[in-house]
Amino acid sequence: MNCCGAGLAAESTNNSKDIALWQRDEELRRSGRVMPDGSAEYVFSVPDIHCGACISAIEDGLSNVEGIVASRVNLTLRRATVRLDSPERAPGFIFDALRNLGYQAMPLDIADQAHEQAKQSSELLKALAVAGFAAGNIMLLSVSVWSGAEGATRDLFHLVSAMIALPTVAYCGRPFFRSAFAALKVRRLNMDVPISLGVLLAVALSIYETFTGGAEAYFDAAVTLIFFLLIGRYLDQLMRERARSSVLGLARLAAKGAMVVSDSGEIRYMAVDEIVPGMRLRVPAGERMPVDAKILTGATELDRSLVTGESVPVLAGVGDHVEAGTLNLTGSVDLIVVRPANQSFLAEVLRMLEAAEQAKGRYERIADRMARAYAPSVHILSASAFVMWILLTGDFHFSLYTAIAVLIVTCPCALGLAVPVVHVIGAGRLFQGGILMRDGSALERLAEANHAVFDKTGTLTTGNAQACLPQFSATEARIARALALNSTHPSSRAVAEALSGTVPCEGEAIIEIAGFGMEGVFEGKRARLGRASFVAEISGTTPSGEGLTFAIEGSAPLGIAIAETPRDGAAEAIAALQAAGIECEILSGDAPASVARIAKAVGITKWRASETPATKMARLEELRDQGAKALMVGDGLNDAPALAAGHVSFAPASASDAGRFAADFIFTRDNLGAIVEAREISLKAARLVRQNFALAIAYNFISVPLAFAGQVTPLIAAIAMSTSSIIVLANSLRLQWQAHGNSSQKQHTRASVSSSRTMGARA
Amino acid sequence: MTGLLFLVPIALFLGVLGLAGFLWSLNSGQYEDLDGAGERILNDDGPLEKTGTKKP
Numbered sequence: 001m002n003c004c005g006a007g008l009a010a011e012s013t014n015n016s017k018d019i020a021l022w023q024r025d026e027e028l029r030r031s032g033r034v035m036p037d038g039s040a041e042y043v044f045s046v047p048d049i050h051c052g053a054c055i056s057a058i059e060d061g062l063s064n065v066e067g068i069v070a071s072r073v074n075l076t077l078r079r080a081t082v083r084l085d086s087p088e089r090a091p092g093f094i095f096d097a098l099r100n101l102g103y104q105a106m107p108l109d110i111a112d113q114a115h116e117q118a119k120q121s122s123e124l125l126k127a128l129a130v131a132g133f134a135a136g137n138i139m140l141l142s143v144s145v146w147s148g149a150e151g152a153t154r155d156l157f158h159l160v161s162a163m164i165a166l167p168t169v170a171y172c173g174r175p176f177f178r179s180a181f182a183a184l185k186v187r188r189l190n191m192d193v194p195i196s197l198g199v200l201l202a203v204a205l206s207i208y209e210t211f212t213g214g215a216e217a218y219f220d221a222a223v224t225l226i227f228f229l230l231i232g233r234y235l236d237q238l239m240r241e242r243a244r245s246s247v248l249g250l251a252r253l254a255a256k257g258a259m260v261v262s263d264s265g266e267i268r269y270m271a272v273d274e275i276v277p278g279m280r281l282r283v284p285a286g287e288r289m290p291v292d293a294k295i296l297t298g299a300t301e302l303d304r305s306l307v308t309g310e311s312v313p314v315l316a317g318v319g320d321h322v323e324a325g326t327l328n329l330t331g332s333v334d335l336i337v338v339r340p341a342n343q344s345f346l347a348e349v350l351r352m353l354e355a356a357e358q359a360k361g362r363y364e365r366i367a368d369r370m371a372r373a374y375a376p377s378v379h380i381l382s383a384s385a386f387v388m389w390i391l392l393t394g395d396f397h398f399s400l401y402t403a404i405a406v407l408i409v410t411c412p413c414a415l416g417l418a419v420p421v422v423h424v425i426g427a428g429r430l431f432q433g434g435i436l437m438r439d440g441s442a443l444e445r446l447a448e449a450n451h452a453v454f455d456k457t458g459t460l461t462t463g464n465a466q467a468c469l470p471q472f473s474a475t476e477a478r479i480a481r482a483l484a485l486n487s488t489h490p491s492s493r494a495v496a497e498a499l500s501g502t503v504p505c506e507g508e509a510i511i512e513i514a515g516f517g518m519e520g521v522f523e524g525k526r527a528r529l530g531r532a533s534f535v536a537e538i539s540g541t542t543p544s545g546e547g548l549t550f551a552i553e554g555s556a557p558l559g560i561a562i563a564e565t566p567r568d569g570a571a572e573a574i575a576a577l578q579a580a581g582i583e584c585e586i587l588s589g590d591a592p593a594s595v596a597r598i599a600k601a602v603g604i605t606k607w608r609a610s611e612t613p614a615t616k617m618a619r620l621e622e623l624r625d626q627g628a629k630a631l632m633v634g635d636g637l638n639d640a641p642a643l644a645a646g647h648v649s650f651a652p653a654s655a656s657d658a659g660r661f662a663a664d665f666i667f668t669r670d671n672l673g674a675i676v677e678a679r680e681i682s683l684k685a686a687r688l689v690r691q692n693f694a695l696a697i698a699y700n701f702i703s704v705p706l707a708f709a710g711q712v713t714p715l716i717a718a719i720a721m722s723t724s725s726i727i728v729l730a731n732s733l734r735l736q737w738q739a740h741g742n743s744s745q746k747q748h749t750r751a752s753v754s755s756s757r758t759m760g761a762r763a
Numbered sequence: 764m765t766g767l768l769f770l771v772p773i774a775l776f777l778g779v780l781g782l783a784g785f786l787w788s789l790n791s792g793q794y795e796d797l798d799g800a801g802e803r804i805l806n807d808d809g810p811l812e813k814t815g816t817k818k819p
Contacts, residue, residue: 051802052799052801052802052803052805052806055799055802055803055806056806073796073799074795074796074799075796075798075799075802076795076796076797076798076799077795077796122789125789125794126786126789129782129785129786129789130782133778133779133781133782136778137774137775137778140774141771153767156767156771160771160775164775
């Protein structure tokens with residue numbers, strides 16, 4: 001996207017709202033894509049899209065807006081793609097157009113990683129279609145052979161099968177060959193090694209049989225095997241993409257660029273990585289700090305909760321340092337850049353996050369653990385069959401034939417399906433409960449968790465403060481609401497929320513004084529809402545206590561206590577976890593007093609306060625070294641390394657970018673009970689996976705001796721493989737039935753039910 | 764048995780036709796919004812240009 005570097009005169013953008021709008025336009029421009037026909041395409045995440053009426057409401061509503069050429073809603077992904085007539089047009093108005101229609105929108109970067117992932121699943125789907133076509137046709141030809149085709153006809157059918165099978169194996173087998181090759185390169189064995197070996201040997205043997213006029217060819221077995229296994233692979237990939245796109249669809253919190261003020265007073269928008277120390281930035285209220293910097297002019301309050309976990313906003317004035325990622329709450333400030341973006345606090349946390357992610361990569365999936373024992377034994381079995389028969393009969397051809405038959409029947413076809421199907425159904429069940437899962441191994445790890453670590457701010461608490469109102473008269477309430485509505489400060493919002501039933505009073509000259517509070521004139525009298533000392537200036541008497549104070553000129557001040565509220569279901573969820581033998585503790589960046597209060601409210605006795613990202617991560621590593629499997633629940637940037645270091649992790653949808661990307665599960669409903677629900681599903685899934693393994697092993701106990709005895713004809717191989725796959729699939733589906741049994745007792749929104757329906761349909 | 768000489772190619776050709784049809788529908792994005800497709804059929808709105816389904 002072209003970067004429009006048009007300088008705006010500083011005078012015209014003094015209003016911080018204008019700067020914010022302009023910054024939004026610039027960020028959007030960079031996220032868009034110029035189409036070949038000269039139009040520009042932008043993708044928005046619109047989480048409120050939930051039914052067919054929304055589709056027509058948005059598409060019809062946008063079609064009349066000037067500048068919009070076309071719009072298309074995707075109900076599955078809850079996205080809207082909007083095409084503008086020219087890349088020069090500032091795209092910010094699309095937000096307003098969507099808001100007028102009643103939808104909140106967030107921009108999505110088309111260039112983001114999701115694109116690469118989407119390609120992978122459509123590649124797999126194509127391979128699956130080709131394999132399905134080939135398997136069907138080869139099976140028909142094989143049926144003819146089995147029903148008695150002989151001589152030239154049989155050879156012809158084998159030849160046709162070979163012509164279909166060769167390109168199919170070459171094209172559809174690539175995912176397995178690639179993975180097997182990668183494993184062999186680092187001298188390891190995974191499930192794909194025996195699969196690749198079995199398929200390749202079966203095809204090679206069958207070609208030999210075809211050209212020597214042999215009676216038995218395994219083309220159908222080789223292709224059907226690939227077909228079944230691709231189903232498993234595709235389901236696995238689909239589930240990951242679905243979760244990832246939902247994660248991406250949530251708001252982006254880190255600033256991608258900033259307004260740079262040049263020496264001549266001109267303002268330009270620059271991407272974060274172009275910003276160097278010494279530059280002067282302007283950050284309006286409501287925006288996040290792009291880099292570590294020092295305040296040059298202006299005063300404001302900062303919400304550092306994503307960085308430190310501290311819930312109370314901090315006052316910052318000239319000369320104070322601000323960290324990247326803190327939210328500028330009340331006033332526009334000019335900053336001087338201290339460190340470039342790649343050395344900022346934010347970047348440091350992300351580096352820790354990466355290190356922790358790598359450590360987690362060491363986790364071995366159950367299927368791979370099985371493969372470690374399974375692959376060598378299959379190879380040994382097959383080799384010993386060959387040795388045994390060559391010693392007994394001396395017939396090289398028959399011995400090789402038997403060895404390959406052993407490889408084919410032991411192919412972990414059922415295993416390849418068993419695990420992904422359970423995981424996909426588990427993911428669909430979690431989705432109904434508003435929980436998104438990053439990948440299947442998370443479900444395995446959740447089932448193993450035996451220790452729980454919670455963050456406080458935004459995790460155990462709602463993140464929104466709650467105001468405890470004093471006895472207001474009707475007028476006082478109306479004035480207080482009018483003042484509170486004019487500020488984005490969390491305390492003001494809490495007051496406005498608490499007074500939501502009252503109609504705000506018409507006031508004049510309502511202003512926000514950064515770091516102190518709100519002031520306005522109502523019916524000739526001044527009224528203030530804010531810090532005690534600030535309010536005392538007009539009320540005369542000194543009010544007491546913490547929190548906010550409100551007063552009308554000449555009357556006594558009233559204190560408003562601001563308290564954090566525990567998240568819904570927090571105490572119940574923790575009680576349930578403790579009942580299941582899971583030890584719970586709190587690691588918070590906040591002050592000891594408030595941590596102790598919340599710990600008591602939710603029933604946790606073990607807590608630590610004033611933690612930093614590094615100490616949180618260290619605690620998680622300590623737990624791991626002690627052999628505990630820690631379940632980490634957190635939301636902030638400061639929790640991200642700990643989330644990645646935990647054995648398994650949860651984050652609420654309201655979490656910071658880094659937190660959401662680090663977590664394995666994201667719960668979109670406010671209730672903390674999601675963790676307990678997810679754990680129950682993971683335990684059920686783990687049980688089903690174990691059953692499936694048992695079934696697959698039982699199948700091998702019957703088929704391996706047959707193959708070893710040289711009794712497995714292509715017909716028997718085809719029947720045995722299909723039957724075992726179907727049995728395992730049917731067993732996995734029980735998770736869905738159990739899920740339906742449970743969910744009928746609970747209320748579900750239409751949206752979640754319809755998404756689970758598609759999940760099921762695809763599975 | 765000579766019937767096989769043309770019946771097998773015909774069967775394969777039809778199969779390939781089906782496969783090609785599926786790959787075409789996949790590439791043209793018809794599987795991108797499975798939920799939406801079901802709902803769109805109920806929207807009785809005006810010409811195609813209005814809903815933006817067609818390129819102008």
